[in-house]
Amino acid sequence: MSSQDTVRHTPLSMDGNPTIDERASHCFGCGPANPQGLHLVFSTDTTVPEHPAATAHLQLDRLHEGPPGYVHGGIVATLLDEAMSKLNRPLDVLAVTRHMEVDYLRPVPLFQPLVLISRHSHRDGRKLFHQAEIQTTGGAVLARGKAVFIRLDKAILARAGFTQPDD
Numbered sequence: 001m002s003s004q005d006t007v008r009h010t011p012l013s014m015d016g017n018p019t020i021d022e023r024a025s026h027c028f029g030c031g032p033a034n035p036q037g038l039h040l041v042f043s044t045d046t047t048v049p050e051h052p053a054a055t056a057h058l059q060l061d062r063l064h065e066g067p068p069g070y071v072h073g074g075i076v077a078t079l080l081d082e083a084m085s086k087l088n089r090p091l092d093v094l095a096v097t098r099h100m101e102v103d104y105l106r107p108v109p110l111f112q113p114l115v116l117i118s119r120h121s122h123r124d125g126r127k128l129f130h131q132a133e134i135q136t137t138g139g140a141v142l143a144r145g146k147a148v149f150i151r152l153d154k155a156i157l158a159r160a161g162f163t164q165p166d167d
C-alpha cells in the first residue's frame, strides 16, 4: 500500500485516545468517514425490547457488481452482517460476528431500491442469535442471513488492543 493510500485510510480519529465509537467511523458498512464504504443508515425499532429490529433502505450501483446487473455475493453477506450488528447496541452489548450463514435465494439487483431488515432472535449467555433479510420494496425476500454474535468483554477487547479513554 502506498503512503498516500495509508494517509487516505487512516482516520483522523485514530489520533489521541479515541473512543470505540470514534474508531468505528471508518466501518465499511456504516462509517460516515469511509470514502469507499456503503454508508448504510439504520433505524432501530425497540417496540419489543427483547427482540429489537433494524432497518436500512439502500440502492447499489456497479461499484458493487458481481454477476452483471446484480450485487456481488460478498456484498450481500456484508449487508446482512452489518444489519445484524446493528442489533447489539439496542441490546446494550458490544459484539462481533462469530458465525454467519447466508441463503442466496434470488439475485439481488443493482439500481433498485432495497430494504435491509434484521431482528434479534434470542440469547444464550454471551451468544446473541440474530437474523436478517434483504427484500425488495414489495417484500420479496432475496437473501437471508443468520448469525451468532459474541458479546465482547473487557478481556477480549484488551486482547484486540481496545481500551476506553477512562480505562
Ligand SMILES: CCCCC/C=C\C/C=C\C/C=C\C/C=C\CCCC(=O)SCCNC(=O)CCNC(=O)[C@H](O)C(C)(C)COP(=O)(O)OP(=O)(O)OC[C@H]1O[C@@H](n2cnc3c(N)ncnc32)[C@H](O)[C@@H]1OP(=O)(O)O
Pocket: 020, 024, 027, 029, 081, 082, 085, 094, 095, 096, 097, 098, 099, 125, 126, 127, 148, 150, 152, 156, 157, 160, 162
Ligand atoms: C474481536 C475484537 C475486535 C475488536 C472490536 C472492538 C470494538 C467493537 C466496536 C464496534 C462494534 C463491532 C463491530 C462493528 C463492525 C462491523 C459490523 C459487522 C460485524 C462484523 O463484521 S464483526 C468482524 C468479524 N468478526 C470477527 O472478526 C470476530 C473474530 N473472532 C474472534 O475474535 C473470536 O472468535 C471471539 C473474540 C468472537 C470469541 O473468541 P473466544 O475464543 O472467546 O470464543 P470461540 O471463538 O471459541 O467461541 C465463541 C462461542 O461461539 C460458539 N459458536 C461457534 N460457532 C457456532 C455456531 N455455528 N453456532 C452456535 N455457536 C457457535 C462457540 O461454541 C462458543 O460458544 P461458548 O461461549 O458457549 O463456548
